[in-house]
Amino acid sequence: MSTATVTRRSVRTHADPPLAGLWQLCRHIVRRDRARLIVWAGSMTLFAVYFTFALTTVFDEAALAARAAVMSTPSGIVMGGPGYGLDDYTPSVAMANEGITWLVLSLAIMSILHVVRHTRAGEENGTSELVRASNVGRHTTAVAALLTLTGHLLVIAVLSAGGMILVGDDVPVEDAFAMMFGCVLVALVFGTVALVASQITAHSRGATGVSLMIFALAFVVRAAGDLQEVGGSTLSWFSPIAWAQQMRAFVDLRWWPLVLPVLATVVLLFGAAALARQRDFGAGLVADRPGRADASGMLRSPFALAWTQQRGAMIWTALAMGLLWYGAGTMMSTLNDMVADLVDDNPVLAALFGSDPSAFTSSFLGAMVVFMAFATGAYAVVMAQRPKAEESSGRLEIALSRPVGRSRWLAAQLSMAAIGALVVLAVSVYGMWAGAAQVGIDEPDLGDFTVVFVSYSVGVLVLLAVPAALYGWAPRATGLGWALLAFVFIADFFGPLFDLPEWVQAISPFHWVPDAFAGDVEMWGVLGVAGVCAALFALAFWGFRRRDVVST
Template identity: 80%
Template structure:
């Protein structure tokens, strides 16, 4: 009897460890993303080092005081933060006020893309099913993804803090660590948000879009809360972005706000685990709507297919950016009133931006247009990588098995992406004009904004063309489009401050664009950028026709 019972016990399968295969999957993710991780770490570290070095070496006390005055304006609060330490605006304080928001933005996008790529996208393209067929537990993939993201963010925080201390003058180590760690922990929160959205939607694009919408809402809540009260109001605390800013690095350091992103991350992970148990593998909690059995006439072409695939991203991105820049335009009247008083009282501001408030307005609008172009350029890079996703998933191979040629398919993808990019640029620029016009700002006129749109359009398309050319020849190198975008951002915003050589600044397509809203509109540089775009698009088609398809 006892022997029979012992035999039955030994025949039972052993209980699977809760995180079986975690270390193997962790190493697999790191090996797969090692180049992408290195590029992100280098870019974020370079941004922190470059910004700190510029503030330390280029700006004297008077110039820093002028920057503090700008950061106290509504636009400065929206683009920066609550404005701690404006009465003693040292370079580290300026970095905390002006750089934290953009560090969080970049790291949050990186976190969202990382989580979706290794969770929802893996289920969508079938690779997750192969992983689950091995000795891997149900939640191992999600835990390995969050673990690699956490380590990556901590490495970026350490490198950024070390870089700030090395190049800055009297930068406290503890405050630098607190600032960078706060940015990393807040970005981790949005990575956990992406893990939740990956359980809700059945498609990677939908999960990414939903997570980015959450970030946009958090940004809007933070801006609205900081505008209500100096130093932030109770409303500000409902946004994770404010938690990093409320550490008050370099002013009055406090560590306890960093407990909030840790707690939020844990709660989101628990929520994601509960949602994962309630759905089938490969499906989302919200089921996708079934399409019609037969395609309509308008859908029987590669152009219609490309539009169907890209319209959702274009719609939500256009809506978010249109509202954001419309809101920025409505603040121009308040900015003019405040600048009029600041220019009268502060000769440094008058020297930097002109003695007339209108000169400051033009300078501010020019900087905003450049930022709009960089933001739209990010959309162009994403859409430029879409053909690679179609090829890797195997859908391209099925499409080409029909009477559709390679060039026709790629042309459809790039034309829809290009038109969407131009439309997004128009929505952002003319949205800012509409907001300014609503509050009575008549100069610059709508015609001036139209000239600016035409001037910056080729520069934005250059990022799409570069990504497409990389896809045509070396699909694995399409991530270099992000590196190019980061490089353009740095040299366009900070190159003139360091008086970089002309050939270095000329590497950016936006360097050849005439000054926004200026009197001299020389379009020769724009024509040159357009020629470069045409060449890159031609190289994309040439390379795509010559190489073999890569699937899986």
């Protein structure tokens, strides 16, 4: 028997099982992410508890009837859901109808980031290679990421449902748990989508971007399906988001829709495993294009380097947002007729919005503008993390070894991030205008949309400047930019409804921006936000020049 034969048999005999070291890696992930897991669980539980408490204590029957009237409008259907239980709008029904979309959104983002961080990002920065050097199977990392995510989601579901039951007024126990289990299982579907994307793309940014684009597509499909028919149409069922809503919690509970996210998760998991067997470790199925043999002269500048690093995210995000909001603009073709019918049939809605349907069209567009500004702010927060990633990977030290000053390098990174955020916002705003113009909507006109773009630009740049200032002084704290984004979401979307104090709402930069399409525009608040933005960027440069550069 030859030595080669012995070696081959030895390798086969001692090969690690596909899931070797699974529980050890699960414990490692939980210990490594314990702070992040606790913050997410606490935040989601607090959101569910506060939402339920406010609906129970702040709103009487008349106010709930007014909310039901709003949720029956096209904008309410897009931002909320199919509208089950609007004829008897209790606090529990309001929680399900208005809260599920936002719970799924938050949990899906959490799931995508968790899976990408422990799979594709680990392969990209080399930590997974160190893990695989031990007694760890090929699929252990992916399964450990999904198992820890599943456990975390279940903890959130139990805590949130329990909190709703404690603070609510006679909240049905079964319905509360059903609603939360539906939300977390749908979020798990998008976590598995991120696992598939991590097999296809070669970089963590690409995997995250593809996963978020799929979520955006699911949101559009759900909204379009719910607008076609009360209670949702056949099209709605093609979106995982609708599966949680179609359980009809607190109205006519049914458990069988939970089968759909479970089946989707299993199918996607097996698909990810099949794709993983077809690729090399550290690479994606879609390989990077080979670069030029010689770098062009344009790459001599820090800005050109930042452009090369960020242009892909900017282009694809702008394309997705442009298509999304162009589609939203085309919905204006039927909005006036729908609103006219609703106002005629509902005196509460007539009292809220008057008898002029065109005025409500502006109100609908204004609500959409706030949502697109929030989505653009999320892009800005992501791009604000780029300088920290460059420093942690050691590439910053290489760049600064050349005749490049610190301020020049940081200015290039932040300038490109700001340009990308403004491009995404511009494409979103003018995409909506183009969609509305395509179907014959003349008001608001192009000038009104331009005012909206200018007004909301400063708010988006503040969301970029806050993590930039944190990076300049305390790089580990840049993640707090996400906390600010979450606060802006709560303050802008729910602050007036829950009667939050004025000083609390004023923390959001969008609070100082004039309402979109509201007629007379006062720009003093915009100028004040611009001054705050400039001060934050100055703090970023000052802090970055004073501290040491540290790579990991």
